[in-house]
Amino acid sequence: MCQALELAPEFMEDRELRKLLLETCPVRPGQEDRAWSTLRERLYAQPKLSWWAALLQPTWRNGAFAGVAFGLIVGAVASFALTSQARILATADSQAPGIYATSFYSKSAQAQVVWLNGMEPASDKPTFLEKTGQVTNPSDNSATPAGDPNSL
Amino acid sequence: MDAAPDLLKRLRAGEESAWGELHREHYARLWSSVQRILNNPAAADDVVQEAFIKAHRDIKRFAGQSQLGTWLYRIAVNQALDTIRKKQRTDRWLSFLSPVAEDENQPAMPEGHVAPAASTGLENAELREIIFAAMGDLSPEHRAVVQLRLVDEMSLEETAQLLCCKPGTVNSRLHYACEHLRRKLGKVKRASESGT
Numbered sequence: 001m002c003q004a005l006e007l008a009p010e011f012m013e014d015r016e017l018r019k020l021l022l023e024t025c026p027v028r029p030g031q032e033d034r035a036w037s038t039l040r041e042r043l044y045a046q047p048k049l050s051w052w053a054a055l056l057q058p059t060w061r062n063g064a065f066a067g068v069a070f071g072l073i074v075g076a077v078a079s080f081a082l083t084s085q086a087r088i089l090a091t092a093d094s095q096a097p098g099i100y101a102t103s104f105y106s107k108s109a110q111a112q113v114v115w116l117n118g119m120e121p122a123s124d125k126p127t128f129l130e131k132t133g134q135v136t137n138p139s140d141n142s143a144t145p146a147g148d149p150n151s152l
Numbered sequence: 153m154d155a156a157p158d159l160l161k162r163l164r165a166g167e168e169s170a171w172g173e174l175h176r177e178h179y180a181r182l183w184s185s186v187q188r189i190l191n192n193p194a195a196a197d198d199v200v201q202e203a204f205i206k207a208h209r210d211i212k213r214f215a216g217q218s219q220l221g222t223w224l225y226r227i228a229v230n231q232a233l234d235t236i237r238k239k240q241r242t243d244r245w246l247s248f249l250s251p252v253a254e255d256e257n258q259p260a261m262p263e264g265h266v267a268p269a270a271s272t273g274l275e276n277a278e279l280r281e282i283i284f285a286a287m288g289d290l291s292p293e294h295r296a297v298v299q300l301r302l303v304d305e306m307s308l309e310e311t312a313q314l315l316c317c318k319p320g321t322v323n324s325r326l327h328y329a330c331e332h333l334r335r336k337l338g339k340v341k342r343a344s345e346s347g348t
Contacts, residue, residue, distance in 0.1 A: 014302060017333055021303050024283045025184040032179045035197065036172060039204050044168055 160220065163211050175204060178221055182228045188299045189232045191288050199235055203228035229300065229314060236292040286336035293317075294329040301326050 055062055102115040162170035182203065187196040206227050207214075214223055287295055293315065300311045301322060312319045 014330065017330060018302050018305075020279075020283055020337075021188065021287075021298065022184075024280050024287070025187040027180040027183055031183070032176065035179060035183075035201065036175050039175065039201050040168065040172070042201070042205060043171065043208055 160214075160216065163220075166208075171204075171208065174207075174220070174224070178224055181221075182225060185225070185299055185304065186228055186232045188287065188303065189229070189292065189296045190235065191284075191292075191295060195235060196232075199231045200228055203231045206231070225304075226314075229296075233296060233315065236296070240292075282336065283333070286333050289336070290329050290332060294325050294332075297322055297325040298329045298333075302330070 055065070100117040102117075104113055104115070105111075106113045159170055159173065163174060179200065182200050183196055186199050186203075187193060190196050190199065203224065207224055210227075214220070287298070290298070296315055297311065300306045300314060301308070306314070308319045308322055312322045315322065
């Protein structure tokens with residue numbers, strides 16, 4: 001003890017204090033080897049992840065990727081829903097002026113038929129009404145089939 | 153040896169033997185420095201390991217302007233300081249939740265204990281214990297200043313930059329810490345003189 005205390009006078013200079021501090025906190029025998037084997041295991045013994053398993057790792061990049069993908073999906077669903085709703089809103093309404101609908105079963109077509117009066121002539125293209133319910137007059141009369149213009 | 157182009161090339165290539173070499177060369181110094189700051193051997197183990205992993209990840213970004221050892225040392229010290237900051241944040245939350253308020257002026261207690269090793273140049277293990285306990289009485293900020301400024305002899309500006317504080321704060325912390333250590337060691341001397 002006395003030998004060590006000679007190193008620690010009451011008014012110790014900074015360099016003596018430094019020397020003492022440098023001699024504290026020594027690495028224990030075998031500690032470095034243990035630390036290296038743990039580190040090596042973490043650095044080199046990790047199994048290679050497949051690309052999809054790597055995507056599941058909690059990293060900033062994967063988080064950003066997931067966020068962007070989620071945003072795109074939400075956007076696509078919202079866009080689809082709004083578009084479909086707009087079309088649904090433009091369906092024929094029995095209360096709309098000038099439009100009359102009759103429903104019956106057609107034996108020849110073997111299907112339930114909805115007969116709409118007051119709409120554009122039938123064509124092989126889908127027909128949508130304006131949201132106001134107003135029916136636009138057909139401009140091209142050459143496309144009118146023979147017989148009943150509203151025939152299916 | 154440090155930042156030798158050949159070693160650097162091998163490190164960048166991820167060669168296991170090169171990383172083993174780097175670990176052998178710098179581990180002891182890094183661990184001692186981090187341990188002096190944290191005063192917690194288990195945390196020091198983790199911090200040094202994380203520092204090597206970070207270095208392994210970022211070695212391609214190492215420009216070679218400083219020595220490899222210095223670069224590694226900075227990573228380890230930054231990791232240690234981050235650990236302290238995280239712990240302080242957690243402690244603040246815990247003290248906020250706890251009904252009993254802690255006295256902020258009370259010096260931090262040592263977080264861990266290291267059994268003194270017999271293989272160092274310092275012959276007396278008891279003195280090492282005293283120094284260790286005296287360091288443990290200091291707050292992590294004071295210990296960090298002692299380590300960076302006194303032990304590693306970093307410049308005042310560098311220390312202030314690393315610790316995110318003003319140079320004046322570094323000086324006052326260093327003064328307080330050195331006085332504390334001298335007082336503790338002086339007490340031991342007086343006790344020994346009155347005993348003999």
